Amino acid sequence: MELTTTTLTNGHHHQVRVSSDQLKTEVRRLARERDAVILAHNYQESDIQDVADFTGDSLNLAKQARATSAKIIVFCGVHFMAETAAMLNPAKLVLIPDLQAGCSLADMVVPHQIRQWKAAHSQGVVVCYVNTSAAVKAECDYCCTSANGINVIESIPADREILFVPDYYLGTYLKTKTKRNIEVWKGYCPAHAVILPERVDALRDAHPDAEFLMHPECGCLTKQMDLADKILSTEGMVQHVRTSPAKTFIIATETGILSRMQKDNPEKTFLPASEQAACHHMQRNTLKKVLWSLATLQHRITVDPTLARRALVPIERMMAVS
Ligand code: 13P
Numbered sequence: 406m407e408l409t410t411t412t413l414t415n416g417h418h419h420q421v422r423v424s425s426d427q428l429k430t431e432v433r434r435l436a437r438e439r440d441a442v443i444l445a446h447n448y449q450e451s452d453i454q455d456v457a458d459f460t461g462d463s464l465n466l467a468k469q470a471r472a473t474s475a476k477i478i479v480f481c482g483v484h485f486m487a488e489t490a491a492m493l494n495p496a497k498l499v500l501i502p503d504l505q506a507g508c509s510l511a512d513m514v515v516p517h518q519i520r521q522w523k524a525a526h527s528q529g530v531v532v533c534y535v536n537t538s539a540a541v542k543a544e545c546d547y548c549c550t551s552a553n554g555i556n557v558i559e560s561i562p563a564d565r566e567i568l569f570v571p572d573y574y575l576g577t578y579l580k581t582k583t584k585r586n587i588e589v590w591k592g593y594c595p596a597h598a599v600i601l602p603e604r605v606d607a608l609r610d611a612h613p614d615a616e617f618l619m620h621p622e623c624g625c626l627t628k629q630m631d632l633a634d635k636i637l638s639t640e641g642m643v644q645h646v647r648t649s650p651a652k653t654f655i656i657a658t659e660t661g662i663l664s665r666m667q668k669d670n671p672e673k674t675f676l677p678a679s680e681q682a683a684c685h686h687m688q689r690n691t692l693k694k695v696l697w698s699l700a701t702l703q704h705r706i707t708v709d710p711t712l713a714r715r716a717l718v719p720i721e722r723m724m725a726v727s
Pocket residue numbers: 447461462463464536550551552594622637638639640659
């Protein structure tokens with residue numbers, strides 16, 4: 406693939422053509438020179454995954470961010486993930502290639518709403534999905550990802566009333582699985598919301614031997630929970646398709662994950678449950694922006710230390726439960 410980039414010579418801007426391979430070589434060279442580690446979420450475009458030191462789900466990326474000895478973390482994901490990395494490793498320079506790469510789901514709950522609920526439920530505890538801002542995490546008691554949600558809920562004393570924010574579908578899944586007293590917030594991920602049960606049913610009819618894998622953020626989850634062969638985090642899906650004897654898979658999550666699955670398993674077939682299930686925030690990061698980020702050391706993600714100290718309480722509980 407060819408990309409155009411602009412250079413400045415003698416005061417004039419020139420458009421030059423560079424191949425994505427040239428860009429990748431330059432990204433890797435600069436990452437070495439800067440002592441930077443590149444972390445990429447499973448939804449990132451395959452060019453970014455190609456240059457990443459580590460690709461994974463939210464939980465594994467947080468673990469990598471904490472463990473790295475590199476001076477710089479280039480976080481190719483969305484803002485809350487980079488923010489979590491910055492809190493877990495405050496001595497590092499944490500960069501995100503596009504500052505607008507946010508999370509519509511994370512924006513569906515704000516700190517004062519948590520404070521309000523707590524004021525009305527003095528014995529209640531609040532569990533937030535990692536897809537929340539640091540300011541929301543600072544008001545919460547526990548944090549979890551889709552990979553460890555059940556274990557986090559089960560680590561909470563059984564008599565406690567729980568509020569789960571902000572994802573309705575993950576919250577409903579956790580409530581069903583753990584049979585705990587959980588009030589579930591009504592937030593949702595717009596990318597997962599376009600995955601419709603009718604379309605999943607049609608695909609399953611057309612491919613009766615296919616395995617149906619679903620992310621717990623899926624809008625169709627409440628109708629399809631019993632029908633899914635597996636409900637998994639993004640990394641859970643990536644690992645499962647490697648070892649499963651099935652040849653065809655229906656994948657109900659953001660479509661960016663399919664390129665990694667296809668690359669890892671060229672002999673298998675991967676069908677998106679919806680071609681429209683794309684996260685426009687994730688797609689804001691591009692290979693060119695990763696290079697720009699390394700070259701300019703922007704955009705730096707920082708969290709106020711007082712806020713971070715509070716937000717780290719639920720985050721540490723999340724990290725302790727795998
Ligand atoms: P995972 O933790 O499964 O990678 O999911 C993160 C996410 O934001 C899904 O939309």
